[in-house]
Amino acid sequence: MTMLTLRFDLRNPTFAGVSSGDRIRAAVDMAEWIDTRGGVAVSISEHHSSDDGYLPSPLPFTAAVAARTSNVVISVAALLAPFYDPIRLAEDVAVIDNLSNGRLMLIVGGGYVHTEFELYGVPSNERGARVERVVDTLRKAWTGEPFVYEGRTVRVTPIPDRPGGPPLVLGGSSDAVARRAARIGDGYAPTGPDSWEAYRDEMSRLGKPDPGPTTQGPVVTTYIAEDVESAWDELLPYFLHETNAYGIWLDGAGMDGPYKQMDGAELRASGLYRIITPDHCVEELKAMGSLPMLMLHPMVGGIPPERAWQMLELVEARVLPQV
Numbered sequence: 001m002t003m004l005t006l007r008f009d010l011r012n013p014t015f016a017g018v019s020s021g022d023r024i025r026a027a028v029d030m031a032e033w034i035d036t037r038g039g040v041a042v043s044i045s046e047h048h049s050s051d052d053g054y055l056p057s058p059l060p061f062t063a064a065v066a067a068r069t070s071n072v073v074i075s076v077a078a079l080l081a082p083f084y085d086p087i088r089l090a091e092d093v094a095v096i097d098n099l100s101n102g103r104l105m106l107i108v109g110g111g112y113v114h115t116e117f118e119l120y121g122v123p124s125n126e127r128g129a130r131v132e133r134v135v136d137t138l139r140k141a142w143t144g145e146p147f148v149y150e151g152r153t154v155r156v157t158p159i160p161d162r163p164g165g166p167p168l169v170l171g172g173s174s175d176a177v178a179r180r181a182a183r184i185g186d187g188y189a190p191t192g193p194d195s196w197e198a199y200r201d202e203m204s205r206l207g208k209p210d211p212g213p214t215t216q217g218p219v220v221t222t223y224i225a226e227d228v229e230s231a232w233d234e235l236l237p238y239f240l241h242e243t244n245a246y247g248i249w250l251d252g253a254g255m256d257g258p259y260k261q262m263d264g265a266e267l268r269a270s271g272l273y274r275i276i277t278p279d280h281c282v283e284e285l286k287a288m289g290s291l292p293m294l295m296l297h298p299m300v301g302g303i304p305p306e307r308a309w310q311m312l313e314l315v316e317a318r319v320l321p322q323v
Helices: 020-035 059-068 085-100 116-119 124-141 175-184 193-205 228-254 262-270 278-287 305-322
Strands: 003-008 041-044 073-080 104-109 146-149 152-154 169-171 188-190 223-226 272-274 294-295
Touching: 003 020, 020 059, 020 305, 041 059, 059 073, 059 193, 085 104, 085 124, 085 169, 104 124, 104 305, 116 124, 116 146, 124 146, 124 169, 124 175, 169 175, 175 193, 188 193, 223 228, 223 278, 223 294, 223 305, 228 262, 228 272, 262 272, 272 278, 294 305
Parallel strands: 003 041, 003 294, 041 073, 073 104, 104 169, 169 188, 223 272
Antiparallel strands: 146 152
């Protein structure tokens, strides 16, 4: 059975001609679709003050997905911890974890976009400390027992459905984040492979089990279509919108990453996005062995919901029955 995952960030550029409400409702419908077709996970991203309406509030959306699904893991990747009140976050997550019967997972990030720190009035040099405070507070809060928080005794109810609460995996790209993940996280989800050895080194230093070599490959967005060249003509503006929007953020933060500002020819040559036929997809999945994995971003870059549904229906008809 294919381990099928969907990702949503709900970018909604004006040229897509879609209302925010229609896009959000479509994403919840797609989450229900994957849940009833053997899917394993729905991944939800977070950013703030984006001109294209990138999802700023993953928890309400996560709650809607939890109410419409029964099986998939629901992952917030990543929850930007510096912008949350830890006590309120503990309450909200506990309610969603109960709603989902313990299917929630959080990848906790520190953020990197300078306008987001300005929006919340948070100094960017505090992000590491704020991530640690959030993780520590969530773990204490989810015991259901009183604990001391900022000099006062508090108690958070209800406790999550999952004993101890959802896993708190740390996300990021630097050696400092990797070492923090080894110290306080339930795992590490890097944005690239370069910091993985720092994570392994810190795990070893702390006497924790070696997670082994990274299995992370390059970041690639795959779209499936019958006519590849026609699909490139149709979808290239959306791919360009995503990579250029991320590229602006990364450049502003002085960071390197898979996404860069580029033109259409550069994007096609980069391999960051690809369009393949259903038959090609089936061949790749069969070559993966007993646990083939397929992650799809059906509305990447603001692709309209009706076009995204065409791909998902093609996957259902031509790919899933053969693997």
